[in-house]
Amino acid sequence: xxxxxxxxxxxxxxxxxxALVGRQNAGKTSLMMHLTGQVQKPVxxxxxxVERGESRVKVGEFVLRLVDLPGIAxxxxxxxxxxxxxxxxxxxxxxxxxxxxxxxDAAKLTVELTLVAxxxxxxxxxxxxxxxxxxxxxxxxxxxxxxxxDALGVPVIPTNALTGQGAEALGHALIRTAHIPHxxxxxxxxxxxxxxxxxxxxxxxxxxxTDRLDAVLLHRVWGLPILLLVMLGMFQTLFSVATPFxxxxxxxxxxxxxxxxxxxxxxxxQSFLVxxxxxxxxxxxxxxxxxxxxxxxxxxxxxxxxxARAAFLxxxxxxxxxxxxxxxxxxVSSFACAVPGILASRIIENERDRIATVVVSPLMSCSARLxxxxxxxxxxxxxxxGGVVLLSMYLLGIVVAVLVAFILRRTVLRGPSSALMMELPxxxxxxxxxxxxxxQSGCRDFLVLAGTVIFxxxxxxxxxxxxxxxxxxxxHFVSARDTAAEKLExxxxxxxxxxxxxxxxxxxxxxxxxxxxxxxxxxxxxPAGWDWRTSVGVVAAFPAxxxxxxxxxxxxxxxxxxPGDYSxxxxxEPEAEGGSGLRDVLKTARRADGSLAFGPLQAVGxxxxxxxxxxxxxxxxxxxxxxRSWKWPVFTFAYMTFLGWLGAVLxxxxxxxxxxx
Amino acid sequence: xxxxxxxxxxxxxAPGRTALVLDVVGEDRLSKRLSDxxxxxxxxxxxxxxxxxxxxxxxxxxxxxxxxxxxxxxxxVVEELR
Numbered sequence: 001x002x003x004x005x006x007x008x009x010x011x012x013x014x015x016x017x018x019a020l021v022g023r024q025n026a027g028k029t030s031l032m033m034h035l036t037g038q039v040q041k042p043v044x045x046x047x048x049x050v051e052r053g054e055s056r057v058k059v060g061e062f063v064l065r066l067v068d069l070p071g072i073a074x075x076x077x078x079x080x081x082x083x084x085x086x087x088x089x090x091x092x093x094x095x096x097x098x099x100x101x102x103x104x105d106a107a108k109l110t111v112e113l114t115l116v117a118x119x120x121x122x123x124x125x126x127x128x129x130x131x132x133x134x135x136x137x138x139x140x141x142x143x144x145x146x147x148x149x150d151a152l153g154v155p156v157i158p159t160n161a162l163t164g165q166g167a168e169a170l171g172h173a174l175i176r177t178a179h180i181p182h183x184x185x186x187x188x189x190x191x192x193x194x195x196x197x198x199x200x201x202x203x204x205x206x207x208x209x210t211d212r213l214d215a216v217l218l219h220r221v222w223g224l225p226i227l228l229l230v231m232l233g234m235f236q237t238l239f240s241v242a243t244p245f246x247x248x249x250x251x252x253x254x255x256x257x258x259x260x261x262x263x264x265x266x267x268x269x270q271s272f273l274v275x276x277x278x279x280x281x282x283x284x285x286x287x288x289x290x291x292x293x294x295x296x297x298x299x300x301x302x303x304x305x306x307x308a309r310a311a312f313l314x315x316x317x318x319x320x321x322x323x324x325x326x327x328x329x330x331x332v333s334s335f336a337c338a339v340p341g342i343l344a345s346r347i348i349e350n351e352r353d354r355i356a357t358v359v360v361s362p363l364m365s366c367s368a369r370l371x372x373x374x375x376x377x378x379x380x381x382x383x384x385x386g387g388v389v390l391l392s393m394y395l396l397g398i399v400v401a402v403l404v405a406f407i408l409r410r411t412v413l414r415g416p417s418s419a420l421m422m423e424l425p426x427x428x429x430x431x432x433x434x435x436x437x438x439x440q441s442g443c444r445d446f447l448v449l450a451g452t453v454i455f456x457x458x459x460x461x462x463x464x465x466x467x468x469x470x471x472x473x474x475x476h477f478v479s480a481r482d483t484a485a486e487k488l489e490x491x492x493x494x495x496x497x498x499x500x501x502x503x504x505x506x507x508x509x510x511x512x513x514x515x516x517x518x519x520x521x522x523x524x525x526x527p528a529g530w531d532w533r534t535s536v537g538v539v540a541a542f543p544a545x546x547x548x549x550x551x552x553x554x555x556x557x558x559x560x561x562x563p564g565d566y567s568x569x570x571x572x573e574p575e576a577e578g579g580s581g582l583r584d585v586l587k588t589a590r591r592a593d594g595s596l597a598f599g600p601l602q603a604v605g606x607x608x609x610x611x612x613x614x615x616x617x618x619x620x621x622x623x624x625x626x627x628r629s630w631k632w633p634v635f636t637f638a639y640m641t642f643l644g645w646l647g648a649v650l651x652x653x654x655x656x657x658x659x660x661x
Numbered sequence: 662x663x664x665x666x667x668x669x670x671x672x673x674x675a676p677g678r679t680a681l682v683l684d685v686v687g688e689d690r691l692s693k694r695l696s697d698x699x700x701x702x703x704x705x706x707x708x709x710x711x712x713x714x715x716x717x718x719x720x721x722x723x724x725x726x727x728x729x730x731x732x733x734x735x736x737x738v739v740e741e742l743r
Contacts, residue, residue, distance in 0.1 A: 073697035108725045111699035141724045220713050312728045316714035419691055419733055420717055424726040
């Protein structure tokens, strides 16, 4: 490139601001990443219209500041995105672009040039980035770059958003053009210019690779089974590939907890670090492998062009219930974990559809519900019926989600059924860089969330479950341990001490604020036939539903101990340890009056409660983040908790009336 | 507008047929969108296939492919090319 000496641009310090304008699918965000070499959110998620993406890069002696505007189809300001883009482009404040970079998809040149013609009317210097020339050629619509530049009278730089080709030349062209005092912008006729610059060959309209692949993937009969296979593969990947990493995090957390526990004196500090901090952060980090994988799969589906096909195949049934074809992937992902599922809902353009999807996604039975189902099914159903019961829990979530979406779209989220008008892009190999950026962005967002909201929730729950610590209770267990040490030795002593330790944890938990809350709200759960311990377990499981298992373990391994009576002599047998032990304990646990504490009806009710209830701080915090308001997480929590309660009560009451259980 | 006896709406064309766009009905957001997407009078449009549930439909025009629901395709007045 020839050296050009230029005076410093108007904003000073050699910085030039360029606005990237283009349609969705034109590839402008990937192009921006190649231009700046930085990882930038390539997903045009709602709100980016307000918080547009920004990056800086050094070009020669200048700093090029790139502002990525939301994808727009025209400057007529009919959509909020277009309004924001127009406001920014015509703005007169300090932050205004000196040059416009129009990103254009070469394959559909005529349509794209109408947007460029619109941009010309703004009277700002313009550089055209001519993207996807290879696609245009494959479609038999090759574009003559020089002819186009001649006809438009502005620089036209051929670029490839997949490989990054042309990005450097584009950067230089933007800097150069920004310094031209008056770029001559002639009004032009998009049709005439496109007709001159684009040679539509006889080949155009014949079947390309994309058409042949569409014939299979969108086949009337085979399209849906293939989609099902793709989704099964994705689901399987989420479970199988993520599991070793999750185990690793889990054991790392346990090891760290043990190390801290042995290094620090037992007490509030130790409990805070181990039970509050390490446990709280660990229970959040455990989701990270699934989130990273899901983000990867979603980015691949998007990048190849298959995502739009999945939406095409399923748009009809989903739009019937008030969702859209694009709701499908977030909802399927939520079977693994609602957090990445909700993050994946960013691909839904229509705001109402997106919120409806976000709000019903947590109803899909996620992997954290599985341990609860397995525990209760194992305890109360014969092995043969187990699969059916498990499947019906999953189906329950789906049916309720469809109903809730249907009702929402006719009440709080009422609005005209959104238009689809979805481009089906050509199939292509996704850019590794863009995919990687998407995975990173999803993980980063989640970790920021985990570091703030979820962490705070973990600390609060720890405080509630740890305090108060009455001295006499503490003394009681100290003396119990002393007595045991005098009377027993060796293995017997170890066993007795561990039993006493368990009893101590249970006794403290039973008189904690958390248990008080559990007993306080117990009357609410009474109609479901639960005893107070189940209510406490349910309350303890609100930050993360899988907590019910250890909590019930602590509470039930004791029999019904009156919290006022800390009798160590009435301790449960050693068999009441571990997961399978809890199963037997649940079956035989009795209330203070001697009746069975737990029966099949209570068990089914509890499972229904867990299927429908929103017991996950991570999910609620994600909803808060993705909807940018507290309204939707509060609403989700309220409606799901109510439905869970209603379900549990209905199961018990109707079941009892029918003489079941 | 639709004096032309061969004029029909895009949603009524069967897959495999080709047509020329005559007009987009209405002055609202939807019709503005359709015109932003290249549904101009004189544009050649090809009906590729319907989704398994009968809606939406995949079309090709202006060198790219797009999916429209029936309600959207109804806005586009076309003349079938035989």
